[in-house]
Amino acid sequence: MYAVNLERSFFAAQTDTPFRPTTFAALLAKQATEHGDAKALRELLPDGAVGREWTYVELRRDAEKLGRALTSRHERGARIAIFAHNLPEWILIELATGLAGITLVTVNPAFNVRELTYVLEQSGAEAVYFVPSVRGNPLTPVVDAACAELPQVAHRILLTDHDALFDGHDRGELRETAPEDVVQIQYTSGTTGFPKGALLHQKGLIQNGADIFHRWNGQPGESVVLAVPLFHTAGCAIIVCGALSSGVTILLAPGFDPQMIVRVIERERPALAGGVPTMLFGMIAAAEETGCDVTSVKALMGGGAMVAPELARKARAVFDAPIQIVYGQTECSPGITYGWADDSEADLTGTIGQPLPHMDVAILNPHDNSVCAIGEQGEICCRGYNVMAGYNDNPEATAETIDEEGWLHTGDLGTMDERGYLKITGRVKEMIIRGGENLFPAEIENAMLEHPAIAEVAVVGVPDKKWGELVACFMRAADGEKPAPEELKAFVRERLSPQKTPAYWIWVDDWPLTGSGKVQKFALRDAFERGKHDALTA
Numbered sequence: 001m002y003a004v005n006l007e008r009s010f011f012a013a014q015t016d017t018p019f020r021p022t023t024f025a026a027l028l029a030k031q032a033t034e035h036g037d038a039k040a041l042r043e044l045l046p047d048g049a050v051g052r053e054w055t056y057v058e059l060r061r062d063a064e065k066l067g068r069a070l071t072s073r074h075e076r077g078a079r080i081a082i083f084a085h086n087l088p089e090w091i092l093i094e095l096a097t098g099l100a101g102i103t104l105v106t107v108n109p110a111f112n113v114r115e116l117t118y119v120l121e122q123s124g125a126e127a128v129y130f131v132p133s134v135r136g137n138p139l140t141p142v143v144d145a146a147c148a149e150l151p152q153v154a155h156r157i158l159l160t161d162h163d164a165l166f167d168g169h170d171r172g173e174l175r176e177t178a179p180e181d182v183v184q185i186q187y188t189s190g191t192t193g194f195p196k197g198a199l200l201h202q203k204g205l206i207q208n209g210a211d212i213f214h215r216w217n218g219q220p221g222e223s224v225v226l227a228v229p230l231f232h233t234a235g236c237a238i239i240v241c242g243a244l245s246s247g248v249t250i251l252l253a254p255g256f257d258p259q260m261i262v263r264v265i266e267r268e269r270p271a272l273a274g275g276v277p278t279m280l281f282g283m284i285a286a287a288e289e290t291g292c293d294v295t296s297v298k299a300l301m302g303g304g305a306m307v308a309p310e311l312a313r314k315a316r317a318v319f320d321a322p323i324q325i326v327y328g329q330t331e332c333s334p335g336i337t338y339g340w341a342d343d344s345e346a347d348l349t350g351t352i353g354q355p356l357p358h359m360d361v362a363i364l365n366p367h368d369n370s371v372c373a374i375g376e377q378g379e380i381c382c383r384g385y386n387v388m389a390g391y392n393d394n395p396e397a398t399a400e401t402i403d404e405e406g407w408l409h410t411g412d413l414g415t416m417d418e419r420g421y422l423k424i425t426g427r428v429k430e431m432i433i434r435g436g437e438n439l440f441p442a443e444i445e446n447a448m449l450e451h452p453a454i455a456e457v458a459v460v461g462v463p464d465k466k467w468g469e470l471v472a473c474f475m476r477a478a479d480g481e482k483p484a485p486e487e488l489k490a491f492v493r494e495r496l497s498p499q500k501t502p503a504y505w506i507w508v509d510d511w512p513l514t515g516s517g518k519v520q521k522f523a524l525r526d527a528f529e530r531g532k533h534d535a536l537t538a
């Protein structure tokens with residue numbers, strides 16, 4: 001850990017790792033030279049067997065081939081969307097866009113037509129690169145329906161059709177890019193509840209991944225299991241950029257199957273693995289059920305929620321490894337703080353670690369932006385190379401998030417101790433974190449208000465041991481009719497993806513209100529926890 005003795009809640013940027021703003025092109029060239037024939041990427045099939053493999057030289061070769069194909073059909077600065085689960089072509093296109101001078105728009109493959117249409121339209125994407133289906137869920141009809149409303153989308157290309165994907169590679173030319181160039185748009189939360197597109201640049205993604213892997217102690221020749229979604233910064237930023245920066249081999253799982261993952265760990269002996277707490281619990285249970293030896297893992301990464309002491313204890317017992325918690329958000333490329341492997345169990349479970357290098361982190365008073373005293377609650381703020389370029393086509397939201405002094409306001413409340421360790425104490429925003437994924441109450445509320453039987457609605461997150469939080473939907477009936485949970489679930493599933501579906505449905509006759517007439521959501525949450533409401537489930 002960093003040995004500091006702070007007098008106020010301001011942690012100045014540390015410089016214990018090299019600061020090298022770079023590009024995907026330079027990174028691939030460097031690693032192909034230094035690690036050459038070492039494995040960079042290995043595909044895991046659904047049964048855990050190893051499929052295709054790439055050395056660092058081969059990964060650079062295929063990324064450049066795809067980059068030339070992209071330049072043959074997309075102008076510099078074009079936006080293209082990827083709508084797929086974890087597969088090697090996802091990583092190839094992530095790298096290729098950096099070589100082609102275009103921007104990748106990442107999309108959750110669980111999105112429905114409405115959600116995909118919003119992302120494509122707001123980002124200005126001119127192409128969708130997708131797979132026909134994910135785990136039996138057809139994506140082609142979703143893409144076709146979304147694109148039918150958007151004449152701007154000129155290309156629909158299957159990632160599995162290599163003739164179409166690589167078409168033009170013999171005609172296109174790679175483009176020079178700069179570390180500051182935006183290469184990804186990732187959609188994240190906003191105070192209004194509508195997703196906003198964070199503009200992420202090469203230097204932020206690559207440096208942040210490298211610094212996280214440095215603290216995770218990833219070494220050349222070791223392997224990391226990548227089972228978190230690539231559409232999320234945990235996958236495509238932290239693990240892809242971190243592993244490639246460190247000479248670490250990526251074992252790419254198509255999705256999260258804990259039984260398959262522990263069998264792979266026993267066979268392949270990776271040094272690193274991780275996920276949100278629900279994934280870690282699943283891996284621990286699978287290892288206990290199968291008897292697989294998972295002790296090759298020297299450190300687990302946890303994110304999305306605090307590490308419960310019981311989870312840390314079980315990880316020590318089964319993996320013989322600590323869980324290092326990472327905290328951040330998409331707008332920060334994404335890491336802000338990270339625990340150390342040799343931290344005490346109290347710090348690993350009761351804090352979110354110390355700040356990562358090359359960025360200032362502070363607890364600021366939400367009212368006047370002053371630095372808080374040690375231990376005083378305020379807003380967690382970050383300033384440095386890793387901060388996004390802004391929100392796509394939304395200068396007002398950008399100005400609300402990044403202030404004139406360069407501080408990015410996370411919306412999370414927290415405290416800092418004299419050692420620079422942070423704790424999260426609440427949220428300025430009302431965002432719900434379910435299994436590590438950010439959900440936006442206003443989006444769910446807007447969808448539910450379309451139901452004719454609902455007059456008013458308030459969505460809050462309620463605690464859950466497995467998922468961290470679950471969605472609870474409080475409703476006031478329009479005319480006395482109260483549809484059954486099964487009908488409400490079917491209604492919302494027509495409009496939103498599964499993870500946004502409320503777990504609990506609660507009818508109320510009136511609301512706890514503030515003096516200005518706003519619903520007191522904290523009061524609803526507190527009453528739910530005390531069992532004051534009849535919560536229905538579907």
